[in-house]
Amino acid sequence: MLDHGFLTRAKVYFFDLDGCVYHGDQLSPGIIPLLGRLRQLGIDYAFLTNNSRLSAAEIGGRLAGMGLEVAPECILPVTDIAGRFIRDKYGAVTVKTIGSESLERGISAAGHRTVSWDEGKADIVVVGRDTAFHYDKLQQISSDILSGARLVATNPDIYHPGADGIKIPETGALLASIEAMTGTTAECIGKPEPYMFLYGMKLYDAAPDSCVMVGDNPDTDILGSARAGLKSVWITNGAPADSSVWKREPGQILSCPDVVLNNMEELYRLVGGF
């Protein structure tokens, strides 16, 4: 029997949202009783998401619409954190934002000057999921980067799951073109990079091994947890839990979840001891 004791001894749970807490517009069965159980146990929880289009307030509204009330300060999307990451690392700079209005607002709120994609020079080009991405924008920002602007991406995800199993292009799909054009690799803020994990742990004053990350994406949630030293639960949603998923380099396993479960109801039963 594996030791699942850490699941009830944890200080904080971090949950990924899309494909984990909800699918499409439906909450995952089990998530509401699970959160209630965590509260009974005195365990905090928060939501750590690579969503680069919605602010915490907007995500809170969406969750409420599905029937889950969450305090906005527990929702930590890269949209709201990107500006702070840039300020911590580079100071207050001029930023060209390729993405949503929420992302641009978040970056402005952190004290940066923002310029639109087709005008002005920027110190940093931040790329998020941009549903208005097009050829001319690719050319302009590639030229900016080749002229010295730094390339930062909210997250490396290539797609996220949409309705009917359709793959919705994410930031990483757009980055593929930009990186090909410029011969550079973006610096990523979101999972699996450590920044958001560190941000979350600081917020709750929690040591890595007292935190549990629950996510559905091996490439971001689980790899990032392993790098940052958090325990992790992989929700497979029925995907084959093939150990080859974890082999990132020949012969070397770089990340491995502590627990593999099909869905949130299984996690609820495990935490509840049922």
Place this chain on the structure above:
Amino acid sequence: MLDHGFLTRAKVYFFDLDGCVYHGDQLSPGIIPLLGRLRQLGIDYAFLTNNSRLSAAEIGGRLAGMGLEVAPECILPVTDIAGRFIRDKYGAVTVKTIGSESLERGISAAGHRTVSWDEGKADIVVVGRDTAFHYDKLQQISSDILSGARLVATNPDIYHPGADGIKIPETGALLASIEAMTGTTAECIGKPEPYMFLYGMKLYDAAPDSCVMVGDNPDTDILGSARAGLKSVWITNGAPADSSVWKREPGQILSCPDVVLNNMEELYRLVGGF
């Protein structure tokens, strides 16, 4: 002294166009006397280009505007050849074209049924340089490919040189996103793949070693020549002629030009024996 005799013993010269025969809207100095010299020597010439936006007739018009009159049948752009490549390999099929109107016309002319990007199902999605490429198109064609459509690209070039040294996104930059989304690799028609070289050699009934390819792009013109068995001349345009350019695999040189020259005038002098 290297043996340059093949330069005057050749049966056919193939020239790349952009960055080779012309730069921007200016013919390269030396190209007109060079072509005259080849004619004197009884050597044929033709133009082999990965341009996926202009037909032979349109390119002929552009060259004439710069002062170079060329018979349209000597201009072999991938735009006009793509439909034939697909017919030779897959028969007459339904094709979704992501690119220029000329590319779509060329594909129709080869006997295929074409459908627009946002409607219908296609057997093959052909991607060329598409200056109207955008996020929704990326999502739709990725979905088509994941549902079974084959991915074919006119050419793998990531960019081509524009005015003031700006890099203009080419087919390969758009492919980077599509390949990331779909986890597939496109089948490429243009250089460095062999199809266009074979097409040109067949047209002139010429054996590979009686042909000379003159080009400025090591990744397409020179690598393709080496693969297809043609002699090649690399026009560096002043780039460092570093032999590391040719090392495609560790310890293994996969392609190497037969002659390296700075510009077309040097080739004219060499062919003329001046």
